[in-house]
Amino acid sequence: MKLIIIGGGFGGLRLARNLSNKPGFEITLIDKFNFHQFQPLFYQVATAGLDASNISFPLRKVFHYSKNVRFRMAEVQQIIATENKVVTNIGEFNYDALVIATGADTNFFGNKNLMDHALPMKSTLEALQLRYKLLQNFETAINTNDQKLIEQLMNIVIVGGGPTGVELSGAIADMKKYVLPKDYPELDFTKMKIFLLEGGNKTLATxxxxSSVDSRKYLEKLGVTVLTNSLLKDYDGEKITLQDGKTIDTKLVIWAAGIKGNIPEGVDKHLIAKGNRIKIDRQCKTYGNDNIFAIGDVAYMEEPAWPNGHPQVAPVAMQMADTIANNLRSIEMKSSKKAMEEFVYNDKGSMATVGRNLAVVDMPKPKLHFSGFLAWMIWMGLHLMLILGVKNRFFVFCNWLYNYFTYDQNLRLIFKEVNKKKTD
Structure with a gap:
């Protein structure tokens, strides 16, 4: 069976590893990056807590000892379902089965000003760009006497009160408390304001x-101004305007308020559900196609316990990958009479870190809630185990230890292109 997997995220990588060295499969994994990105720790890269290489792992290295998995770094341009073909910028690939695991990207809901001026954080590159912007604003602030400009440069607005927004707000608040006053003694950080905007009535609504109550309490304890029931209307690069007419002067808006599926060209438009996700059945097959599957953030499935679709989190993608792996093996073993599995999401819980020694953890079975230091330790332990590669785990752990005991992050580096003078 010629199997093509588009996307090397949690779902796509899990599926490729499940079928690696399994007889009867010839697998091609396609991704526009040559590395797997550990998205839950993007915010630590953005706030100088971790190096980008610590949360990235080369996809080719994963399959050093695989006889049937090959990786191609390419951008998918189109899927031609009638010809069982995937068209990329490096050529065409034929398949017997196709799995779309392209994940999700930032959703600005059609607001062009936000697209032009707000910063998203859905990739390692975007996390590095955010770190550059964050630090560069303080470098600019110490070289001006314009008080209004200083206020704009020091005010930070995070839009979206989900896990990403909460974790970013807490990390920046920790920087304000422990690091930035030492780096920039010329600035008065009592005037620095961090705003978290949430359109709903609470943080961590899912x-x-x-957890919602605790996360807000922790953020406010750290000095973050949490504004619930606050919808951002516009941002021109210097000032945000809320739906109620209120404004906040700022040069940095971080957008963590929405995501949409990354759907390749060629997918039937009738299959696209709310949030730009592909409708799939209980076996993860796209409707009308017996050999095209979708998993993870890009997929939309309704099951009795989740009538409005599953949350767009890594465990969903990984569990879908397991289901597809089992079903594809049944299909490949044509003599097997084993019934095709239907996907049932096993929700093992959710968690979010807010700041130093502060986190929240929810477990559904048994129904438990943890908060504070214990939840923070649980959060760190789980994320450390999920990171790919022993070396990456070691460096992340060392960085966390260093940051914890020194109250410092040692990766506050600003990389920028140096203009070279032309010489004859």
Whole structure:
């Protein structure tokens, strides 16, 4: 079976590893990057807590000892389902089965000003760009006497009260408390304001009520101004305007308020659901195609316990990958009479870190809630185990230890292109 997997995220990588060295499969994994990105720690790269290489792992290295998995770094241009073909910028690939695991990207909801001026954080590159912008603003602030400009440069607005927004707000607040006053003694950090805007009535709305309450309490304890029921209307690069007419002067808006599926060209438009996700059945097959599957953030499935689709989180993608792996093996073994599995999401819980020694954890079975230092330790332990590569785990752990005992992040580096003078 010629199997093509588009996307080397949590779902695509899990599927390729499940079928690696399994007889009867010839697998091609396609991704526009040559590395797997550990998205839950993007915010630590953006706030100088971790180096980008610590949360990235070369995809080719994963399959050093695989006889049937090959990786191609390419951008998918079109899927031609009628010809069982994937068209990329490096050529065409034929398949017997295709799995779309392209994940999700930032959703600005059609607001062009936000697209032009707000910073997203859905890739390692975007996390590095955010770190550059964050630090460069303080470098600019110490070289001006314009008080209004200083205020704009020091005010930071994070839009979206989900896990990404909460974790970013807490990390920046920790920087403000422990690091930035030492780096920039010329600036008065009592005037630096961090705003977290949430359109709903609470932070971490998808988690338990206790987690929502605790996360807000922790953020406010760290000095973050949490504005719920606040919708951002516009941002011109210098000032945000809310739906109620209020404004905040700022040169940095971080957008963590929405995501949309990365759907390749060629997917039937009738299959696209809310949030730009592909409709799939309980076996993860796209409707109308017996050999095209979709998993993870780009997929939309309704099951009794999740009538409005699954949350767009890594465990969903990984569990879908397991289901598809089992079903594809049944298909490949044509003599097998084993019934095709239907996907049932096993929700093992959710968690978010807010700052130093502060986190929240929800477990559904048994129904438990943890907060504070214990939740923070659980959060760190789980994320450390999920990172690919022993070397990466070691460096992340060392960085966390160093940051914890020194109250410092040692990766506050600003990389920028140096203009070279032309010489004859």
């Amino acid at each position: 988690m338990s009520e206790k």
